[in-house]
Amino acid sequence: MNENFEPRVVGFLCNWCTYTGADLAGTSRIQYPPHVRIIRVMCSGAVDPTYILKALLEGADGVFIGGCHPGDCHYLTGNYKARRKIVLMKSILETLGLEPERLWFRWISASEGQKFADTMTEISDEIKKLGANRMKEFWNV
Amino acid sequence: MKGTPPRKIGVFVCHCGKNIAGVVDVNRVVEDISRLESVAFAMDYKYMCSQPGQAMIQEKIREKGLEGVIVAACTPNLHEATFRKAASKAGLNPYCVEMANIREQCAWAHQNDPEKATRKAVEIIRTMIQKTAEDKPLYEGSIPVLKRAMVIGGGVAGIQASLDIADAGYEVILVEREPSIGGHMAQLSETFPTLDCAQCVLTPKMVAAGTHPNIKILAWSEAREVSGYVGNFTVTIERKASGVDWTKCTGCGMCMEKCPIKIPAEFDRGLGVRKAIYSPFPQAVPNKPVIDREHCLHYAKGKCGICQKVCEVGAIDFDQAPEIIKEEVGAIIVATGFDIYPKENIGEYGAGKIPDVIDSLAFERLLSASGPTSGEIRRPSDGKIPETIVFVQCSGSRDPEKHKPYCSRICCMYTAKQALLYKHAVHKGRPYIFYIDIRSGGKNYEEFVARAQEEGVIYIRGKVSRIYQSGDKVTVVGVDTLLAKPAQIDADMVVLAMAMVPKEGSDDLRKVLKITADKNGFWTEAHPKMDPVGTTTRGIYLAGCGQAPRDVPDTVAQASGAAGKVISLFSRETLSLDPMIVSVDEELCAGCGLCVSVCPYEARILDEKKKVAIVNEALCKGCGACMAACPNSACIHKNFSKKQVLKMVDALS
C-alpha cells in the first residue's frame, strides 16, 4: 500500500438523512479523513447509475452513496430504489473490470454523525487497500 | 419561463469568525477560486450572514451584474434561505444562489489538517461553481386551497381537532371506523392526576362535535383511498353496511334490548356483553346501532328478525350495502390512536389463558361506573372482590428483545391511579405495583404518585418473571431488586400495564395516505422537534397516539396544534409550490412509463395520445427517482439536473 496515496471518493448524500448526518459529524467536531467530496442530492433514489459510472471512469477511487434508514425515506421508498440500483451496479462494475468494492452504500440517519465519520474512515482505509483506480492509466494509454 | 444560464458567478467566502478561517486558509481559497473562468468576482469576509455581510453580497450583485452567487460558508440547512432572500432583494433569482459547505463538512471535520482542509474547500467551491453555472432562475407556482378539512379517527384527538377547525369557521368531515366517536377515552374510568371522570369531560365534547353545524361525522366508515395534494385532496370513504337506516333510526334502543344474541363486548374488553345489534355504549355519538353480521342470526341462518319486528320506524335494513362516497378536502388530520399490545403475546405472564390476569384497559372498565360491574371491582373468574391485586408495569414495554423497545409513557401514571382507585373502592384491599422506574414527568404527576404511595400502594422495584394460576390464586413471581430478594405474591387478580401499539390497520392507512411510519408502526412526523404535527406530505397532519404514546392532555394539545396548522393553511387563498421539481422534456420522452411507476406520489401520468409523461406539479416533491429511472434523460430535476451533477462529478475527478 502506498502510504502517500490520497484516495478521491465521490459521495452522493441524500439531503434529508446522510447529508444532515455529515453536518452533525462536523458540528460535533468528529474528525475523519478528508477524502470524500460530497455532492448533495435530494434523495439517494435519485442517484443515476451514470453518476457512479462517470465518477469511476473519470478516475475517482471510490463512490459512496448515503441514504436514509429503511422506513425513514423522506420520499417513502427512494432508499430502497437506491439499494436495488447499487446491487445491479456492483455486477456491472465487475464486467467493466472495476472492483465492485469501490462502490459503497450505507444507511446513515441525520442523528448518526459518528456513524458517518466512522464510515468515511472505513471507506478511506478500504480504498487505500484497494489502491488507485486503474481506470486513469487506461485512459492515458 | 426560460432564463439564460448565469455566467457571471460571484463567490463569497465566509470566515465564520475562526470557525472556518481558523482551519482553512481563506485567502488562498479566494486566490485559487478567482482564477477560475466563470468566477467574475470572489471575496472573503468575517461573517457573511451578518447584516453588513448580506449587504455586501447585494451590493456586489448589483455592481458586478452577478448572475449566480455562491456563499462558501456553513451547511445549506442553516443559511441557504437567508442568502437566497438577500440575493432576491438585489434582483437575483433566489434559486441561482448556492451554498458551498466548507464549515461542517470541511473546516470542522478536518481541524487537524489545515492544508488538506484548504484544498478540500477549494474543490467544494469548484463543484458548486459547476452547479451554479447551470442553475436556472425558478419561479414558485401557486395552487388554490379548498377550505374544508378531514379528520380520520374520532377519539379525543380527532374530536378536539374537529372542534377547533369547525369553530374557526371551516367545514370538517370526521371519519370514524367504529359505530361511535369517543375512542379509548370513552372507556376510561377516572383520569390522572385529578381523578375527574373521563366520561364527564369527554361526552360534552362528543355532543358538541355531534351537533356542530360545521362538523359532519361519518361513523362506521373508513378512508380507503386518498388522491390529490395539499389544498386539493379527494378521499374515497367506505360507509360500511350497518344494517340500519340511520336516517330513519331514532336511537330508541328497542332493537338492542330485544336482540337474543349475546356476545362479549369489545368496548368492555370482553368483560361485559353486547347484543348482535349494538351501539358500543349508551352515550354514543351518533346514537345509532349497527348489526354485527358475523353473529346475527338473520345473516347466519336467515332466521330471527326480531329487531326488524320491534323497530317502530322500520329502520332495520338487512340488505343494506356498503356505500362508497368521495369527499374533497384541503387538509387531513390523522388521529387514529392506539391499541393495547395483546397479553396473549407474553407467554410467561400466562399467554392470556389465566382468567384473572387482565390488561389495564379491561381494569378501566371494571373501575368505570358505566362498566360491566357498574364500578364494583370483581374478578372475571368468579366475581369475587379481589383482596390482593398485583399491577405489573412495563408488560411488553421497554423490552426490545421480545416485545416493544419504547416506554409507553402513560402506564406509570394510570397504574398509580388504578391502584389508588382500587384502594378507595376496596378498603381492605392490598394493591402492589411491580415497576422498573417510575416515570412521572408531567404537571402534578410526581405529586400524584407520592399520594398513591402515601395511601398505602406498595411499590416493588423489579420486573415480574412469571405469572401462573395456583388454585384460585394467581401467583406472581418477581424480585425486589432493592432488597435483592426474590418476591412472590399470591394475588386474587393481576393487572398487566400492557404496551401501547399503533391502531390495527394503521399500516394500510399509511399506504393510502402515502406518509411514513417508524419501525414500531407509529407515524413519523415531518421533524421530531420543529414540526411534530406535520408529516412528509404537505397538508397531512398528525394528532394523538398514532404518532407516539401520550396522555390525554398531550393528545388534546397536539390535536389543537394540528388544527392550528390546518387553520393557518386555510387562512390563505392560494399556496406556493416548491419549484425545485422534475419536469419532462417532451422531445426526449419516449413514453415508456417507467417514471410513472417509480413515482412514490403518483405525480405522473402517461398521456396516451402524445405518448409522453405528464407531471402534476402540485404532487411532485422533487425526489428525482424518475430522473434516475428515465432511460432517455427526459426527466429534468430543476437545478439538480443530470447535466449539473455530471459536471460536478467532472470537477471532482
Add this chain to the structure above:
Amino acid sequence: MEISYYPGCTLKVDARNFEESAIDSFRELGVVLVELARWNCCGTVFSFTTDNVMYHLAPVRNLLRVREAGKEQVLTLCSMCFNTLKRAAELFNKDAEKRDKILNIMKDKEPLAYDGKTRVIHGIELIRDEIGFDVLKKKTGENLKGLRLAPYYGCMLLRPDGVGIDNPENPRAFQDLINAMGADAVSFPFQSECCGAYQTVEHPEAVVERARIIINSARKAGADALVVSCPLCAYNLDQGQMDVKSIDSSFETFPVLYFTECLYASLGLGFREEWKALHYAPLEGVLARIRRETTSKLIGAAPNKE
C-alpha cells in the same frame, strides 16, 4: 422410512428403556432408527464461550458422521444431545470464522470435511412434523384413555428461543403429543422450569428442592404421571423423589416416564418388565391403567440393537 439416530451416552446405560421404547415405537409408526455406525459424546452441554472452538468439535464430529452415512437428518431422543448438536450445527453455519477454525482442526483426523448440511431433530419434532399428530392419533386408540399425563419440557427442549422445538414461554408440542397418544395432557406451571440439571452432582440439596416443587406442581394439576424427554431430567425428578422422601416422609412418590415409554404403551405394546428397574418411583398405579388393545408382532421382541 429410515432415519439416522444419535443415542448419546445415557441411553445406552441408565436410560435403556428410553432408547428401546423409542426404537420399537417408531418402527411401529413406520420409521426405522438407524444408529450411527460411529459416534462420540455430544459434549452434553453447549459451550457458551465465544473464544474457544474446541468445545464444539465433539458435536461437529457427530454431525459429520451423519453426512458420512449419506444422511442429512439426525434424530435425537435426549433433550441435551438435541440442544448441543443443534446449536453446534447452527454455530457452524452462522459463524464463518469458527467454521474455518473447526474445519482446520478437524482436517488432520477426518478424511471428509463437514459441509454443514446436517439437520438435527428431536423425537417429538419427528412425530409432529413428519409423522403428524393426526396420524399418530389414528394409530393409538384407547390404550392410554383416561390417563392424565403432565408433559415436562425442562430447559433444553425449549431454550434458547429459535433452537427449541416450540415457543419457550407458551409451548404446546408436548401436550399435543400426549393428546395424540390418546391420554389427557395436563399443563402445569412448572412444566418448563429447570430440574437443576448437572447441579445434581455438586448441589444435590438444590436439585432435591427442584424435584419437590416440580413434582408437587404436576400432582396439584391433577396428573397421574410426569412425562420427560431427557435422561437427566428423569434422574433428577425420579431419583430426586427418593431424596425428598428421605427428608420428608410424608412425601408421596409420583411416577416419571419417558415420552417414548408412553408412546410404546399407547401403540398397544404395553410396558416391558425390565424397564421397571430403571425407574425409581413406583409405576404400578399408572401401569395398571394402561390397556393393551392392539396386538403387535413386536411385543416381547428383543431390543433392536447389536
Add this chain to the structure above:
Amino acid sequence: MIYFIALIQVICMQIKTEEVLSDLIHKIIDISGTNIWKCYQCGKCSAGCPMVDFMELLPHQVIRLAQIGKWKEICEANTAWICAACLTCSVRCPRGIKIAEVMEALRQVVLRNRLSNKRLNISEERIRRLPPIALISAYRKILE
C-alpha cells in the same frame, strides 16, 4: 475519629475507574459475547431463576457489580457455580443480555486464571450411581 473513618471505608463502596475498566471484566464480556452495559437492572433474571434460593448474589447483582468492575465481589460469590445454565434468564431478558453466558464466562475466567482450585467433591458411591449425562455435564460446566 479514626474508628469512624475505618467504618465508613467498610460500608461505603468506592467506585473506581480503574476497576470499571478492569481486564477481567472485559474478558467476561469477550467470552460471553454479551454487552453487560445493556442491563437496566429490572431483575427479571433473578425473579425467574430456579436456583436463586441458593445463590449468595442474585444474577442481576452480578451484572450490576460487573458494570462497576467489582470483580472481587462477583468472584467470591457462589452464584456462577450454582447456575444450572437453564437459560430462563437469557430468554426472558428484555434487553437481550445472555446472563447464563455471562455466568459461564465468569467460571471460565476464574478457572483459566487459577483463581480457584475448584474440585468436584463426590464419593465414589455417588459417581457409580449418577448417570453419565450428569457427571459429564457437571465436569464440563464446572471444571472445563
